[in-house]
Amino acid sequence: MSGGEALRRLAGAQKSAKGVSLYSRFVNRPAGRVLAAGSYVVGLTPNQVTLVSALFGFGGIAVLALAAPSWWAGALVWLALAVGFAFDSADGQLARLRGGGSPAGEWLDHVVDCAKTTALHSAVLVAFYRHPGHFGTGSDVLLLVPLVFLLASIVTFFGGLLTEQLKRKAAPGAAAPAPSTLRAVALLPVDHGVFCLVFLLLGGGPLFLWGYGLLGAAAVLYLPLFLAKWFRELSRPAAHPAGRQPAAR
Structure with missing residues (x-):
């Protein structure tokens, strides 16, 4: 299959845009689609694409933690993180192009995402600790900012992931709900690409x-x-998979 044909097939196999910010819908997913098509042509597997995403992401995190804060370092960090985020979209798209992913691949993707989120805010904490004068304050209170941000990010990541796993899957052939532009704009402040x-x-x-x-x-x-x-959503009776009842509380 050529790259052009792979792109055409991917264009018709996109996940629903419901609950997705404008950045992810119009920037990251299209970039991931191109990377997925290219990865398919060169013979990469979804797991290998996940590891490429990790390589870019952790490379940017290393620059953030180890280099002196500067405009060039910031540009390099942004570029590495943005490319890593695009590859993070590409691995799932490549899996769908190849006929579907595996539980192991999904596990690897989520573990890498969790590790990158934890390491990224930890690297900001290191930068604040090492270069307090650069950021305009020498107060130790500054170190609480990435810790609180990390807590909110991890709970959001885990809560969203667990909700997705516990909710009843849509019936085959069911129409995807129409995405809300207002919601897509409202989600921009918590989109990883904007971050x-x-x-x-x-x-x-x-x-x-x-x-x-x-x-x-x-x-x-x-x-x-x-x-x-x-x-x-999970409190609704239809939210529980068939045969699974919520534990008594």
């Missing part, structure tokens, strides 16, 4: 601190909204 962009401000010191802090505040404010929504 990657803040590292372009790394050389600006206080500018980065404000950008990172505002996105962290958004993650904290959105978290209870997500949790309440997911709990309501």
Whole structure:
């Protein structure tokens, strides 16, 4: 199969855009589609694409933790994280192109995502600790910002993933719900691709601190909204897979 044919097949095998931000819908997924088609042509497996994503992601994280904060370092961090995020979309698309993924592949994808999220905020913490003057404050309170951001990010990641696993799968052939443009815009502050962009401000010191802090505040404010929504969805009788009843509380 040629790259063009792979792209055409992928275009018709996209996941629903419901609950997806504008960045992921119009930037990351299309970029991942191109990378998935190219990966198919060169013979990569979905798991190998996941590892490529990890290579880019952890490469950017290493620069963030080890290099002195500067404009060039921030640009490099953003580029590595953005490319890694695109490959993270590509692995699932490649799996669908090849006829479906495997439980092991899905497990690897989620473990890598969790590790990257944890390491990324930890690297910000290291940067704040090593270069407090660059960010405009020498207060130890600054170190709490990435810790709180990390907590909100991990709980959101785990809560969303667990909700997806526990909800009843849609019936085959069921029409996907129409995506909401308003919701897609509202989700931009908690989209990973938008988060990657803040590292372009790394050389600006206080500018980065404000950008990172505002996105962290958004993650904290959105978290209870997500949790309440997911709990309501799972509380509906139809949300439980056939044959599985919720444990008594």
